[in-house]
Amino acid sequence: MGRTLGAFCVLLIFVFTISRLLPGDPVERILFSQSKGGQGRLTDLTLRREKIYKELGLHLPDFYLAIGSLAIPDSFSRIQDVKLREAVVYTSYWSGDPARSFFLCTRLKQLSRLPLNITVASEDGNCKEIFSDAVLRSDDSALKKFWAELLISSEENGWRKWVPVFTVNSDNKFHRWIFGHPDTDTRYALSSDGVLLGDLGFSWSRGRQVSSLLKFPFLLSMLLAIGTIIVCAPLSLLSGAFLTLKKNSRWVRVGHVLSVLVYSMPMFWVAVLLLYFLASPLFLNLLPSSAPVLTTDGSVADWLLSIVYQWRNFVIPFVAMACTTYIYHSQFVYEMLLEETAKPYVVTLRAKGLSESQILFSRALKNITVPYIISLLNLFPALISGSIIMDYLFTLNGMGTIIIQACDVRDFPVIAGVLLIVGGFTILIYPLTDVLVALIDPRLKNTAEK
Amino acid sequence: MNVKGFLVNIFDFLKRTWQGRFLLVVFFLVISAPLWMNESPLLRYDKGDISFPFLSSEKYGESNSLSTDGWEVNALLMYSPNSVDPLNDGFVGPFDQQYQLSETGERERISIRKRHWLGTNLRGNDLLADVIYGTRNSMIIALSGACLSLVFAAVLGFVGGWYFQTGIKTNIARLLLSVVAFVWILFIQENILIYSDRLIALIGLLIFILPLNWLLTRVEVRFLQSNIAIRIDDIIGLISGLLLSLPRLVILLAIMQLLKPSLLSMIILLGFTGWIELSRLIRSEIIRLKSNSFLDAAVMSGVKGQRLMLKHVLPNVWPSIVVLFIYTISGNTNIESILSFMGMGLPPDVPSLGRTIGSGKFDYEVWWIFFLPGLWLSMILYCFFKVAESYRKQLNG
Numbered sequence: 001m002g003r004t005l006g007a008f009c010v011l012l013i014f015v016f017t018i019s020r021l022l023p024g025d026p027v028e029r030i031l032f033s034q035s036k037g038g039q040g041r042l043t044d045l046t047l048r049r050e051k052i053y054k055e056l057g058l059h060l061p062d063f064y065l066a067i068g069s070l071a072i073p074d075s076f077s078r079i080q081d082v083k084l085r086e087a088v089v090y091t092s093y094w095s096g097d098p099a100r101s102f103f104l105c106t107r108l109k110q111l112s113r114l115p116l117n118i119t120v121a122s123e124d125g126n127c128k129e130i131f132s133d134a135v136l137r138s139d140d141s142a143l144k145k146f147w148a149e150l151l152i153s154s155e156e157n158g159w160r161k162w163v164p165v166f167t168v169n170s171d172n173k174f175h176r177w178i179f180g181h182p183d184t185d186t187r188y189a190l191s192s193d194g195v196l197l198g199d200l201g202f203s204w205s206r207g208r209q210v211s212s213l214l215k216f217p218f219l220l221s222m223l224l225a226i227g228t229i230i231v232c233a234p235l236s237l238l239s240g241a242f243l244t245l246k247k248n249s250r251w252v253r254v255g256h257v258l259s260v261l262v263y264s265m266p267m268f269w270v271a272v273l274l275l276y277f278l279a280s281p282l283f284l285n286l287l288p289s290s291a292p293v294l295t296t297d298g299s300v301a302d303w304l305l306s307i308v309y310q311w312r313n314f315v316i317p318f319v320a321m322a323c324t325t326y327i328y329h330s331q332f333v334y335e336m337l338l339e340e341t342a343k344p345y346v347v348t349l350r351a352k353g354l355s356e357s358q359i360l361f362s363r364a365l366k367n368i369t370v371p372y373i374i375s376l377l378n379l380f381p382a383l384i385s386g387s388i389i390m391d392y393l394f395t396l397n398g399m400g401t402i403i404i405q406a407c408d409v410r411d412f413p414v415i416a417g418v419l420l421i422v423g424g425f426t427i428l429i430y431p432l433t434d435v436l437v438a439l440i441d442p443r444l445k446n447t448a449e450k
Numbered sequence: 451m452n453v454k455g456f457l458v459n460i461f462d463f464l465k466r467t468w469q470g471r472f473l474l475v476v477f478f479l480v481i482s483a484p485l486w487m488n489e490s491p492l493l494r495y496d497k498g499d500i501s502f503p504f505l506s507s508e509k510y511g512e513s514n515s516l517s518t519d520g521w522e523v524n525a526l527l528m529y530s531p532n533s534v535d536p537l538n539d540g541f542v543g544p545f546d547q548q549y550q551l552s553e554t555g556e557r558e559r560i561s562i563r564k565r566h567w568l569g570t571n572l573r574g575n576d577l578l579a580d581v582i583y584g585t586r587n588s589m590i591i592a593l594s595g596a597c598l599s600l601v602f603a604a605v606l607g608f609v610g611g612w613y614f615q616t617g618i619k620t621n622i623a624r625l626l627l628s629v630v631a632f633v634w635i636l637f638i639q640e641n642i643l644i645y646s647d648r649l650i651a652l653i654g655l656l657i658f659i660l661p662l663n664w665l666l667t668r669v670e671v672r673f674l675q676s677n678i679a680i681r682i683d684d685i686i687g688l689i690s691g692l693l694l695s696l697p698r699l700v701i702l703l704a705i706m707q708l709l710k711p712s713l714l715s716m717i718i719l720l721g722f723t724g725w726i727e728l729s730r731l732i733r734s735e736i737i738r739l740k741s742n743s744f745l746d747a748a749v750m751s752g753v754k755g756q757r758l759m760l761k762h763v764l765p766n767v768w769p770s771i772v773v774l775f776i777y778t779i780s781g782n783t784n785i786e787s788i789l790s791f792m793g794m795g796l797p798p799d800v801p802s803l804g805r806t807i808g809s810g811k812f813d814y815e816v817w818w819i820f821f822l823p824g825l826w827l828s829m830i831l832y833c834f835f836k837v838a839e840s841y842r843k844q845l846n847g
Contacts, residue, residue, distance in 0.1 A: 010692050069641040164637045264832040269824040280814040385699035426695040
């Protein structure tokens with residue numbers, strides 16, 4: 001129990017870090033993805049950028065503890081314009097005077113004389129020349145006076161960049177994501193209850209609740225994965241036992257080579273081959289190759305019904321996912337049974353006069369159930385991967401499409417939501433495995449409880 | 451550990467089965483591909499000077515016409531992945547009629563050296579060149595990625611297994627110093643913007659830390675000298691359990707855009723996500739080894755550190771690692787092709803098997819574009835699988 005909780009905590013921090021590390025400005029990408037066709041007016045764009053910036057809470061620091069320096073205080077993260085923020089940060093880093101740097105840069109921006117190549121130039125440390133050039137070319141006398149003051153103060157304040165400043169923030173992005181925040185400003189109806197209470201937040205690019213956005217994709221992935229496990233478990237058990245019974249037959253050996261060949265094929269290629277042979281006009285035109293249309297605005301029952309009506313669209317993805325699992329596990333059962341039948345108790349059973357099939361089905365299979373179930377459930381992450389590939393290939397509107405689009409527009413709540421749901425579900429499966437194993441074999445109860 | 455002897459061993463093992471021989475041949479052919487499959491000539495003599503155009507990265511165009519006494523040595527097959535053949539564009543199949551321009555400028559049947567053996571795609575790119583260079587890239591990525599994971603896994607697995615249940619013994623002074631160093635490095639990462647300043651800050655850290663370390667280990671303060679054990683194994687176990695609980699494909703899709711897409715970034719990302727199984731295996735092997743008395747004997751007779759690891763531990767752990775290492779290589783090949791298939795992997799100008807398959811996935815008429823590269827990829831993966839299996843069987847006796 002404690003282990004599972006610890007795993008959840010680490011998962012939360014990991015997911016947060018991963019999704020925040022992605023480079024690029026989310027606001028720019030969201031604006032770009034929203035403005036289809038016509039270019040908005042400049043003031044309109046600025047207003048919208050400001051609105052999105054405040055809605056997303058991007059002005060907040062990332063974590064409870066932040067490290068800044070005297071030259072770069074963390075209040076700089078409130079500057080919304082990326083270009084302006086970079087200019088201010090680099091100027092302040094060079095001069096060690098945050099307030100004066102901020103005023104200089106904003107004034108230069110008003111005069112639209114802000115140097116654009118500031119980041120590149122500052123890598124070499126010649127920020128000063130670029131700025132003096134920009135200031136001297138302007139006619140603003142106040143600005144020139146201000147620049148002279150900054151030059152003098154920069155000689156005294158050069159040391160300030162070396163001094164770390166630690167700030168503790170009670171209100172930050174991580175806190176809001178975990179515990180939620182009440183919405184005091186009525187303009188932005190974006191309050192959330194936080195991840196801890198199961199509220200994954202609001203999708204930035206699609207403007208919907210993440211949980212409602214991910215509901216059906218997640219159910220689809222679960223359906224494919226759990227369906228694969230349910231179908232493959234008895235089948236592979238039976239065929240493994242059959243292989244053990246007929247292990248000296250030539251056909252079994254040929255079948256073994258073929259199944260290893262199919263097992264080593266990449267899953268997407270198997271699916272493409274199935275499409276070519278079963279769903280193309282060149283060979284058998286049995287199944288449709290088009291994407292299914294699922295009803296995602298109704299209840300789960302409606303959605304399930306729409307899947308049942310269009311079951312022909314799901315045959316190929318399901319078979320492509322299942323055949324890898326099936327082959328792997330029938331080989332697994334085969335090898336385990338070979339080991340099992342070499343044990344002394346099987347010799348005794350044979351001496352007593354039991355037939356091979358009696359030995360296998362009533363004795364040996366019982367003994368391999370526990371490792372078999374563990375291996376099946378450990379396959380769960382791989383099955384989720386498989387469902388994502390199938391989703392991409394057949395446009396099923398599952399987790400795959402969602403996460404690719406979300407990464408493209410840096411839609412942080414959606415990325416975090418996908419990672420959190422998938423990881424959380426898998427973490428929950430491990431204690432489930434323990435319980436299941438303890439139910440099947442009471443001898444293992446003590447080891448499961450540990 | 452004898453590296454040369456080890457390589458010879460692997461070579462001997464690979465030679466024994468036909469799958470291993472196939473892999474060896476493919477590997478050497480694919481690595482030497484620029485020598486026998488290239489659109490630029492290997493050697494060129496013109497106006498008295500000799501040059502090697504295949505070494506330069508720029509495209510060898512029609513403008514480099516030879517003078518009358520010049521000559522050039524061409525590669526065996528004269529196509530590169532992005533070379534366009536305008537006479538045979540628009541999906542020419544491997545068995546279709548293909549054309550070339552004769553000396554007089556007429557269309558004639560293609561000669562055997564210029565033939566597109568696997569056909570072309572819409573733009574007239576040679577499919578064989580795509581497949582060969584795609585295999586080259588995926589082999590480079592898979593091997594280097596697996597090596598990177600192995601290095602990670604070795605370090606983390608060794609540490610986890612060696613300090614299993616005991617933890618690294620240290621004192622509070624050392625712990626404090628490492629925390630200070632870590633915080634300072636975070637500070638540099640966030641707030642020191644210029645590279646020369648970063649260097650100064652790092653040197654400053656060393657100058658600050660080393661005397662302080664010396665001082666703290668000698669000054670008698672009971673609080674600072676008290677021993678603690680860091681349960682490093684639990685920490686590594688937590689991280690690897692986390693990475694194991696998320697599907698590798700999902701992690702890779704999420705962090706694919708951290709780095710600019712290229713061969714190197716692919717290697718790094720695959721290396722960073724593929725170490726978990728390897729490290730768990732190494733850890734359990736080390737824990738198993740530690741109960742053997744020969745290690746105690748080696749420690750008692752004064753063998754230490756590197757020599758202990760390399761001479762006594764590694765040779766015993768190595769054989770079981772090799773099997774999983776081969777599986778890691780084939781898994782890397784697989785996942786690279788999946789990512790490229792989904793359009794998230796290598797950049798568009800770098801040939802890759804997955805993208806070649808993906809580019810023809812719904813064109814049923816042009817079967818060669820998805821069928822032949824896929825067959826080739828499955829063949830390679832099958833051989834990796836069989837080699838690992840026979841190695842495992844040899845280990846088990």
